[in-house]
Amino acid sequence: MGGSTFSIRRRIFALAVSLLLVAALALAAFIHDYAQRAADRAFDRLLAASALTIAGAVQIEDEAVLVELPFAAFAMFSGSDRLFYAVRGPDGALVTGYDDLGAELAPATSAEPVFQDLSYRGETLRLASVGRLLSSADAAAWVTIRVAETQNEREALSAEILSNAMVPLAALTLLAIGIVWFGLGRTFAPLSALEQELRARSPDDLSPVTVPVPAEVSQLVAALNLFTGRLRLAIERMSGLVTEAAHEVRTPLASLRAQAEIAMDEPDADRLRKRVARIHQSAAQASQLVSQLLMDATISHRLEMRDARPTRVDALVEEVRGRLDAAAAERLDVFISDEAAEAELLADRVAIREMLRNVVDNAMLYSSGLVEIVAGMSEKQTVKLCVQDRGPGIADGEKDAVLERFKRGSTGEGKTGSGLGLAIVKRVVDSHGGTLQLADREGGGLVVEMELPLLRTGSVGQAASHVAAASILLVGLLLLPVQGLANETRYPALSPSFQGERTLTIVGTTDTPLFAHFIEGFQRTRPDVGVLYRETDTLVMYEEFLDGGIEPKPDLMISSAADLQLKLANDGHALAHASPHLATLPAWARWRGEVIGFTFEPAVIIYNPRLLAESELPRTHLRLAELLEEQPERFRGMVGTYDIAKSGVGYLLAAQDQLISSNFWRLAAAFGRARVHLSGSSPDILDRVARGDLALGYNVLGSYALARQAAGAEIGIIVPDDYVLVLTRTMLIPRDAPDTELARAFVDYALSPQGQSVAAGEVALGSIVPGSFGRFTSEAISARGRGAIQPLALGPSLLVFLDQQRRSRFLATWREIVSPR
Missing domain, CATH: 3.40.190.10 (Periplasmic binding protein-like II)
Structure with missing residues (x-):
C-alpha cells in the first residue's frame, strides 16, 4: 500500500484535549471529593442509627446480657450492601452476631458512635461502634454494639451526586462536541478518496486497494485486500474447474462425433461394428464423467449442509451391495467383524455411501476377480473400512497424485474413468475427520483403507x-x-x-x-x-x-x-x-x-370440604383463632402447620406473621390448645387434609395447594382476606x-x-x-383473595429473624405455647 498514514485519534485528541484537560480534571476532582464526603455523612448516620437501635434493645436478665434484635435495626437498610453485626458483653464475649467482626478492636466506652474502615471477608466495610452502659446488682459496665456494611450503596450515592453535579462541565462538553465534529469532518476526508476508488472499479477488478488511508483504517483495507485475494483465487479455481470439466467432456464428445461420422460412411460390417464399439466407449466415458461431476456437486452440497446422523456400518455396506448389478454383486465379498457390525458412524449417509461405492466401482473396473470389503475396529477404536482388489494397483509415486481432481494413474490407460472418484473419496473422509490410505496388497492389487471415527459411546x-x-x-x-x-x-x-x-x-x-x-x-x-x-x-x-x-x-x-x-x-x-x-x-x-x-407463592389456609362447611370457613387470621377457641374439642389434633424448628420456610412465615399480626400469639395459643400437628413440609399437610386426617392446614404454600387442587385433590383453599404473605x-x-x-x-x-x-x-x-x-x-x-398482599422482600431485614438470640427466644416461646408437651 502506498502513501503515508496518520491517526484520526491523535487529530481528535489534539483538537479536544487543550480545551478540556485542565478545567475538566480540576472541576471533576472537586466534585468527586464533595460527593464522597456527602455520601459518607449520610450512610454513617444510617449506621449509627442502626447501632443505637440495637443498643436500645440490650438488657440484663439474670446477670446475663440479652438482646432481641429489633426489626427496625436492619429494615432501614436497602439496596445491595451486605450487613454484619456483633454485640459483645462487658467481658468481650459474643452475645449475638458475627464472632469474627471486630474481635481485635477495643471495646466501646462511649455512647457516641465511632466510625472506621475495616477489612473483613475480602471486602472493605464501614464499621460503627456504639457503647451501652448497663448497671447490674454489682456494678455498671459497657456493652459494645458494632454494625458494619459494605460500601456499594455509598459509592453509588457518591457516583449519583458526581453525575448530577457535572453541570459546569456540560458547556465544555458541548464545546468539545463541536470541535470534534469539525475535526471529524476534516479527518475523514481521506476516506472519501477510498470510497471513490472502490466505486470507480469495474466488477472484474480484484486488485489490491492502494489509496492512502489513516492508520485506523489500514487494517480494514488490508482485510478487504485479503478478501478480494481469496475471492480472486476462488474465481480462478472455479474457472479452472469449468475449463478442466469442459476439456474432459469435449474429448469424449469429439471422439464420439468423429467416430459417428466415419461410421455413417463405413460400408464394411466388421469395421462398422468396431466403430460402434468405439462410439460406445466414448459415450460411456462421457456418461461416466458427467455422472462423477454431478456426484461431486451433490457431495459438496451435502458436506456443506452437515446432515450427520447415526449410521450403522453393516447397513451401510449392505446398501452399497444392493446398488450393484447382479454380476458385480457376485464379485463382492464382505467380511465384517461382530464389533464393527454393531458400530455406528455419525456421518452423512449419502456421502459416506457414495464414497464407499466409488472405491468399490474402481476396484471392479481395474480388476476382474473378487473384490473384498473388510470392516473392523482399529486400535484407536475407530472403524476401518478396507476395499481390496487384485488389479494392477497404483505406483508409489502416483498414490498422492491420484487423490487430486482429474488425475489418473498410469495403470488406468484404456479404462473408462474421470479422475474424480478418489478425489471425492478423500473429501468425504476428510470432512468426517477420518484418514485415507492407498496401500499395495500382498500378492498384487490395491488396498484402499478408510478409517472413520465412531459415534460417541452412550450418545443418544x-x-x-x-x-x-x-x-x-x-x-x-x-x-x-x-x-x-x-x-x-x-x-x-x-x-x-x-x-x-x-x-x-x-x-x-x-x-x-x-x-x-x-x-x-x-x-x-x-x-x-x-x-x-x-x-x-x-x-x-x-x-x-x-x-x-x-x-x-x-x-x-x-x-x-x-x-x-x-x-x-x-x-x-x-x-x-x-x-x-x-x-x-x-x-x-x-x-x-x-x-x-x-x-x-402465597401462604394460604387449606381445609377438607367434607369436614368444614362453607359458612364456617376462617377467612382471616383472627377468625381462625376464634374458630379454634370456640370449638377446641372438635379441632383437637385436626389442624396442621409447619414445625418451625425444622422447616426453614415455616420459621420465615411464622416470624413474618408475628411481625405483622397483633393476633399471632393468640393464634399460637389456639394451636396449642388444639394440639396442632407439626409437619416439616407442605406436601405432608396437604396429604393429611386431603385424606381427612386433618380438617385445616395453616400457612401452607399456595403453589403446592393450587397444584393439588388442579390435579383433583379434595381440598379447599382460603386466601386470607386480612393479609396474605407471599414468598418467592x-x-x-x-x-x-x-x-x-x-x-x-x-x-x-x-x-x-x-x-x-x-x-x-x-x-x-x-x-x-x-x-x-x-x-x-x-x-x-x-x-x-381480598387481603393486602405482603411480599417477603429480599433484603437485609430478613437477617433480623436469623439472629441467634432472637431465633432462640422465638422458638422457645413458640414451643412453650404451641407444643408444651
Missing part, C-alpha cells in the same frame, strides 16, 4: 427433532427415571455434543415431579446439557452447605426459605449474575443479583460452583417468558414477572 445421537427427543425423554422420566440416591434424579442430555455431555447440578427444595417441568423446558433450549437434581429440605440444605457436606458440589441452589439464601449471600457465599431478565422482576424479588426469585422461591449460584455458565443459563431460562410460563402452568408455582401468560400468574393469584 441426533434426534429427528428436539421436540421428539424431548417427548421421548419425558416418557422415560415418567416411566423409568435414572435414580442415584433416594433424593437424586438424573436427566440425561437430549442431544450430547461431540465433546460429551455437560451436567448441571441443582440442589433444591421443590418437589422433583414439579421441578421436572423446569428441567424439561431448560433442556429444550440446551439439549447438550444433562441435569442432576437433588431434592432436600430448606434447613438441611443450608446447614449441609455451610458444613461442606453437599456432594457433588451444586452449581445452583434453589430454596423457598429466602432468609437462609439471603444469609448465605450476605456472608459471601454467592456469585452475582446480571441476567438480561433481571429488570423484569419486581424490586422485592432480587438482591444484589445474588439472590433471585422466580415464583409467586429463590435461586443462588454458590461462589465455588463447578459450572457457573450452566447455572447462569438456568437462571436466565427460569426468568424468561418460557420459564415463567412453566411457573404459571400446571406446576402452579406462580409466575412472578408481570404480564406472564398462564393460569397461575401473580395477577391471577392475587385476585383470589
